[in-house]
Amino acid sequence: MDIMGLMKKAGELQSKMQALQAELDLMEIEGNAGGGAVRVTLTGKGTLKGVKIDESVFKPGEKEIVEDLLVAAHADAKRKSEALVQDKMKELTGGLPLPPGMKLPGL
DSSP, X not given: OOHHHHHHHHHHHHHHHHHHHHHHHXXXXXXXXXXXXXXXXXXXXXXXXXXXXXXXXXXTTOHHXXXXXXXXXXXXXXXXXXXXXXXXXXXXXXXXXXXXXXXXXXX
C-alpha cells in the first residue's frame, strides 16, 4: 500500500474513532452487587451516571456493607464497560490488536 493509501486509512480510522467516542459517551452500562441490591450506572467512558440502593440494605450498623456493595457494583460496571470498549475497538480496527500499553485518546 502506498503512502496515500495509508493516509486515507488513517483518516478513516480517526473519523471512526471520533464516532466511537461519541457513542461511548451515550452508552450506559449497569453493574450490580448484593443480588442487585446496589446498582451503579457508568457511561462507556467510565463516568458514574447513577447509583441505586435498595432500602433493604439500610440497616443500623451496616454502613460498611453498603460501602463494600457500592465498590463491588462499580467494579462490575467497570469490567463490563471495559469489555464493551474492547469489543467496539475490535470492530473498529477490523480485529487488529493495538500494541500493548497503547490506548486510544479519550478511552
